[in-house]
Amino acid sequence: MTTDSLEALNARLLRFARERDWEQFHSPKNLVMALAGECGELIEHFQWLTEAQSSALSPDQRHAVAAEMADILIYLIRLSERLGVDLIAAANDKIARNEVRYPVEKTRGDARRAEEYLD
Numbered sequence: 001m002t003t004d005s006l007e008a009l010n011a012r013l014l015r016f017a018r019e020r021d022w023e024q025f026h027s028p029k030n031l032v033m034a035l036a037g038e039c040g041e042l043i044e045h046f047q048w049l050t051e052a053q054s055s056a057l058s059p060d061q062r063h064a065v066a067a068e069m070a071d072i073l074i075y076l077i078r079l080s081e082r083l084g085v086d087l088i089a090a091a092n093d094k095i096a097r098n099e100v101r102y103p104v105e106k107t108r109g110d111a112r113r114a115e116e117y118l119d
Contacts, residue, residue, distance in 0.1 A: 006087055010077050017078070028082050035075040042068040 017023050045065050046054050057065060080087045101114045110117065 006077060009073075010081050013074060013078055014081060026078055026082060028079060031075050031079040031082060035072060035079065038068060038071040038075060042072065 014023075017026060042065065045061065045068065077087070079085075080090075106117060
């Protein structure tokens with residue numbers, strides 16, 4: 001079964017959790033902790049790589065990284081469902097705020113945080 005939207009993926013994840021009676025374990029606190037753990041597992045794949053190596057993963061490395069990214073997405077979608085957060089709307093809102101916070105004319109080619117370049 002292929003899911004091509006967050007809504008469809010969320011419905012599949014919710015069904016998966018309910019069939020196994022796992023929703024009782026999916027509190028926001030537990031989901032955030034699981035999400036942080038999965039982020040750590042993703043980091044481990046890149047920890048000692050050079051910039052060049054991190055951009056040229058082997059097929060096996062890419063597969064392992066994709067699995068960790070999927071875990072992160074799954075926990076994030078579950079968390080959004082539990083908290084009633086529309087991830088697409090939240091991401092669009094964040095991008096809009098960042099467009100104001102990081103204007104092109106002040107930040108092009110500059111990786112500093114807003115607090116570091118604002119007058």
